[in-house]
Amino acid sequence: MSTTIKSSKKLKSATRQESRVGMFFVNSWLIFFAVISIIPMAWLLLASSKTDPELSSRNPLAFGSFKGYINAWNNLTFFDNGVIGRWVINSVLYNAAIVVIATITASLAGFVISASRIRFKKTFLISTLIMMLLPPVALVIPLFVLMDKVSLIDNPLSVILISSLYPFGAFLSYIYYSTTIPPELYESARLDGCSDWQLYTRIAFPLSGALLGLLAFFAFIGNWANYFMPYVMLYSGENYTLPLGLGFLFSSTPAINPGVGATSVPIYKPEIALAGALIAFPIMVMFLISQKRLIRGMLAGSIKE
Amino acid sequence: MSKPRGYKQRNLLMMTMLAPYIFLLIVFGILPLFMAVLEVPKISIANPDGGWDAFKIVLQDFRFPTALKNVLGFMAYFVPMMIIIVIAMALMLDVKTNKWSKYLRLAYIVPASISGAVAVLVWWAIFEPTISPIKSVLHFFGINSARQIWQTENLVYLIAIMTFFSMAGNWILIQYGSLQSISTEIIEAARVDGCSAFQLAFRIKLPLIRKYIIYMAVLVFAGGLQIFVEPQLLNTGVYTGIASSWSFDQLSYELAFKSGDFGGASALSIILLVPSLIGALVVIFKTDMFDDKTIRDKKSSDKADL
Numbered sequence: 359m360s361t362t363i364k365s366s367k368k369l370k371s372a373t374r375q376e377s378r379v380g381m382f383f384v385n386s387w388l389i390f391f392a393v394i395s396i397i398p399m400a401w402l403l404l405a406s407s408k409t410d411p412e413l414s415s416r417n418p419l420a421f422g423s424f425k426g427y428i429n430a431w432n433n434l435t436f437f438d439n440g441v442i443g444r445w446v447i448n449s450v451l452y453n454a455a456i457v458v459i460a461t462i463t464a465s466l467a468g469f470v471i472s473a474s475r476i477r478f479k480k481t482f483l484i485s486t487l488i489m490m491l492l493p494p495v496a497l498v499i500p501l502f503v504l505m506d507k508v509s510l511i512d513n514p515l516s517v518i519l520i521s522s523l524y525p526f527g528a529f530l531s532y533i534y535y536s537t538t539i540p541p542e543l544y545e546s547a548r549l550d551g552c553s554d555w556q557l558y559t560r561i562a563f564p565l566s567g568a569l570l571g572l573l574a575f576f577a578f579i580g581n582w583a584n585y586f587m588p589y590v591m592l593y594s595g596e597n598y599t600l601p602l603g604l605g606f607l608f609s610s611t612p613a614i615n616p617g618v619g620a621t622s623v624p625i626y627k628p629e630i631a632l633a634g635a636l637i638a639f640p641i642m643v644m645f646l647i648s649q650k651r652l653i654r655g656m657l658a659g660s661i662k663e
Numbered sequence: 664m665s666k667p668r669g670y671k672q673r674n675l676l677m678m679t680m681l682a683p684y685i686f687l688l689i690v691f692g693i694l695p696l697f698m699a700v701l702e703v704p705k706i707s708i709a710n711p712d713g714g715w716d717a718f719k720i721v722l723q724d725f726r727f728p729t730a731l732k733n734v735l736g737f738m739a740y741f742v743p744m745m746i747i748i749v750i751a752m753a754l755m756l757d758v759k760t761n762k763w764s765k766y767l768r769l770a771y772i773v774p775a776s777i778s779g780a781v782a783v784l785v786w787w788a789i790f791e792p793t794i795s796p797i798k799s800v801l802h803f804f805g806i807n808s809a810r811q812i813w814q815t816e817n818l819v820y821l822i823a824i825m826t827f828f829s830m831a832g833n834w835i836l837i838q839y840g841s842l843q844s845i846s847t848e849i850i851e852a853a854r855v856d857g858c859s860a861f862q863l864a865f866r867i868k869l870p871l872i873r874k875y876i877i878y879m880a881v882l883v884f885a886g887g888l889q890i891f892v893e894p895q896l897l898n899t900g901v902y903t904g905i906a907s908s909w910s911f912d913q914l915s916y917e918l919a920f921k922s923g924d925f926g927g928a929s930a931l932s933i934i935l936l937v938p939s940l941i942g943a944l945v946v947i948f949k950t951d952m953f954d955d956k957t958i959r960d961k962k963s964s965d966k967a968d969l
Contacts, residue, residue: 360779362752374785375774377796377859377860378857379724380860381758383757384758387755388752388756388764388767389756389767391771392766392767392770392771393770395770395771395773395774395828396770396773397796397797398777398785398786398789398796398828399774399776399777399785400773400796400797401780401785401789402784402788403779404786405788405794414762414793414794415795418794418795418796418798428767432700459683462683463683463684463687465686466680466681466683466684467680467681467683467684467685467925469680470677470678470680470681472679473958474674474677475674476674476678476681481836482681482685482688484691484947485688485693486688487943487947488940488947489688489692489942490681491881491885491939491941491942491943491947492885492936492939492940493885493886493888493939495698495889495891495912496885496889496932496935496936496939497691497692497930497932497936498693498701498932499699499915499916499925499929499931499932500698500699500702500929500932501691501695502919502930503695503698503702503925503929504691504694504695505699506691514807519687519690519838519935520689520691523688523691524684524687524689525688525690525692528684528840529953549959552691553676554676554677554680555676555680555683558680563818571821576944582779583776583779583781583896584779585779585891585892585896586891586892586912587781590916601780601781604780604781604784605780605896605899605900607730608780608783608896608899608900608901609783609899609900614784614787614900614901615900615901615903617902617903621768627788627794630667630784631788634784637779637781638776639776641776642773642776642777644775645772645773645775645776645832645926646769647766649769649772649836652772652789652833652836652837653836653837653840654840655722655838655874656833656837656840657844658843
């Protein structure tokens, strides 16, 4: 081994010059891409610290003042009797419900598929995989027809229930349980008289900490900024989520839409930017603190680390 | 293996635990598919005789060719852009892992939090010369009014850029993760044999992460086909009329909620579903991405590592 390394040293030094130039370009590009990745978010978070005139007169990435955020929020509450507050609460409540229901149903499903020998196991697994690989908006129109039949249109339950179907989560849990818990463990626990429910509560659940975190993370980032499906299901302003509300602000205030005439409410660019930041900031925080989860979750099942 | 006693009751308990998920899967996953199929042949103003002509009627809708042209045009930029730039970025990150690359990866994930309605807002601002964070760049290219940029014929590029930025970060990290899974012995061996960084990337690394690239391509393609939020909000909220029934999903939305033609809208949903379904089946059955054997193999290598 050591001789091969020695003999290859010559070759290496020959390519070193070329690779140093190459590395310079690689690094410059990587840094450039990082800068352009951050600028839009920086602008969004800083925009509402400034006043509307300051947005165009000052440096776009300058910080205004903390009072700017408070002003922008106060102005937002003038819109439709403070409906923005409802949107924030709705977004939090709907998403909390979705994250809880999706996480529980998916983790139980993954456990059952990995630990039991029930019939149609393969069928469940394949249909889960197919659902997981189809874009979630593909079924929006038929889902509307369905929700209309059961009179759940404009009812938050429609959004919560539809979003709680979490095939990716079920698959992730299946992988997790089948890679962390050897089947022999279930067998011996069964011989000791454990019921299936106890297999879950005594063996699987105590080992599920990392999994539940992962499931909640993906459920949250997948739904927090969701637009199309809630847009179709909900039509009254007081049932809106923040993303729907933001879209509504676009079309009903002149802040960024020159087509809308002047209104009496003080909604301008900083206010709109604050509404946008309320949507983007929580997801950004989740992404930054859960970067490893993202990679592990998306590649689960096929990666050897 | 002989079945243990109480096997039936056990299965019942197991089925009970599985039931909530299966309920959601059947009601919100499988049932809508059947409902869409049943909705198509219903008699409507658009389809007065009823029947499967609804498919033909949708394909002959005067807005369909425009939507087709727009979405295909958008995807012609978006899909290759995603695959090439994401893979290139992941390979570059993989060349040298130093203390800075951790922070770079954090930076790349930031735009992923700007999607949908927020993306429309942010890109509106970026291309608005009076407030843009890249004012000087816009001025350099002689752009003094946002209307020079926001034109219907530019939307294929603009929407490709918007969706690229909200999706690239995730996939850069994921493909970087897939590159990290290549065993160091293989890389070392190739280096010892005198492989340059380029050869290493193209001859060794890329073939080894092939299935992850296919996986990404399928998801990116299926997602692109269903583009809705960006053109819809641009059209209704920012530049009125710029993107009216611009994409398939907008057309299907309009058929359903403006013309009350749910049969036509469902027919269009089904047509769009077919390529995505084929993609999904390819990933499931033609790669070993989700193969039971791959999953079992990894048991030994990464116990409770998730």
